[in-house]
Amino acid sequence: MTVARLNLILVMIALACALSAVSANHRARKLYTELEAVQKRMRDLEVEWGQLQLEQSTLAAHVRVEKAAREKLGMKPPAPGRIISVDPVPGN
């Protein structure tokens, strides 16, 4: 009688362990898929960052800036007589 009962309990415990192992594994895989997705996003963002840097460099190219300054904005270097040199304040 008591032996049969003990057996039943042990079977139940074994079953519970097995099921929890299965669910843990499943959860691990799900989390891993998530990690994978996030890592892919990271790589994509890195690529995008590189492309944006490239775009920035292209837009800020000195050739382009000089052209815009001279032609669009009508800027020119000041004549030497119109430059005032400011000495740095001592202590700064």
Add this chain to the structure above:
Amino acid sequence: MAQKSIKFSRSPLLSERLPPWRQRLVLVVLLSAFVTLIARSLYLQGFNNEFLGDKGRARFERVLDISATRGRITDRHGDVLAVSTPVRSIWAIPEDAQLAPAQARSLAALLDMDVREINRKLASEREFVYVKRQLPPELADRVTALQLPGIHQKNEYRRYYPAGEVMAHMLGFTGVEDAGQEGIELTFNEQLSGKAGSRRVIKDRRGNVVEDVESIHPPLEGKDIVLAMDSKVQYLAYSHLKHALEEHRAKAGGVVVLDARSGEILALANLPTYNPNNRVKLIGAQLRNRALTDTFEPGSTLKPFTVALALEKGKVRFNTPIQTAPGRMTIGTATISDAHMHGVLTVAQVIQKSSNIGAAKIALSMTPDEMWTMFDGMGFGAPLKLGFPGEVGGRLRPAKSWRPIEQATMAYGHGISVTLIQLARAYQAFARDGDLVPISLARLDAPPANGKQVFSAQTAQEVRAMLEMAVLPGGTAPKAQIAGYRVAGKTGTAHKLEGGAYANKYVAAFVGFAPASEPRLIVAVMIDEPSNGKYYGGDVAAPVFAQVMAGSLRTLGVAPDAPLKPLVMTSVEPVREEM
């Protein structure tokens, strides 16, 4: 029908004697069945385990390649000069790619190609053809969406150079396999290129990665390289050189800007150049990084070294008078001359007016050995070992083979050849207090300690004063002056050697530094074959120097050391240097 029941234990069958062989037969059959099972399981679990395990793993495990990106190249302020971005190439197995006319048309429209060209490629006998290489990923995704048979894609990287031709020679470029082929890309290829890694994963039925089993090789990302170069200074050097080449209809030219304090290369521009982003129809002349790979006779830009050595050896002093009349001098069978007679000049005036006779007389007061040792100490005749492809050392013959006439001409830069970068580097000795520090392509975090002392500090200061006189009215290069800064420098104009004889073609050069009170930058300019009438270093190279120097000093925020007032360019022509 009534039957008399009997108990099993009393069954008469039990008392029947069976023949003993039946019992043994059953035993043997059962035992042999067990032995077979055990043997089979031993075979599967023991001997054949590895094979079966591999088969099993092959059904759910995959090895994925992890590609590594090539590092970026940035200038000293972090502006990107070269970056790799992923692109995709469309390729096809012609045998499998049987496209319906409508499919071929939609593919052609997406790829911006002619349908006939696509059909021609797909009709190829080969097993592998590229349809179009290096497409942006978004476009490639739309090609995937067409789901065409036999059309595949491959991930690749493409390198972009946003500054284009402005920095082409410095940066170089990479080849198809994303490996450096020229310039910095080649010099620093090892650091820049990463190492692709791989890992083993478990994939589910739908191809999703569900578990990471192990990483076989972790990928090694390429390192970013931070150059010493300042992209603003580089742009100034490039654009002013370009204008000068157009104005003087010159064949080629180069500008080098060095930081006098640290030895870093802030700019290095060469013309003609090319666009590294589009390298079809390239010719060798465009590719040459002249400042490092081409040598020229430096002409009078070498006179300050002769004078510095004489000062160092105590042969002359700043104001020692030297008779240069009558402007001709015969050594052995050869005669050297000054085009203008100057009469008695001080040593400082020999530099200021660039007198050949004066420099030759000073040189002949020393031994060839002394001069050779000095030139060698300045780094002439041997490559600087920057690691740049194709770098050369120029020509400096051993002192034993010098005849007196050669010693005399070498004093003013003939019979010796140097690269522009060597010349710029040697002027460090005057811009600094007589020492030379190694020059650097990469940005340095701390300025180098004192370098190799080649002249005493006093000699360097005296030569600096002479070089300052050369750009003032009365010198050979008043056009090298800059508003707000004191400048020092030396012109050089040399006939070009062609087939062993001096031709009527010239190389105009100017090397100088500023601010003269505390030199910060060294700029060297070389213009090859100016052919629009003017060819003197003071007319052709000095204005480029002034523009590059003025712009760079302003960009770097160097405090002026002279009053800011409009420059007085004397209306009289500058003193003509001798060739």
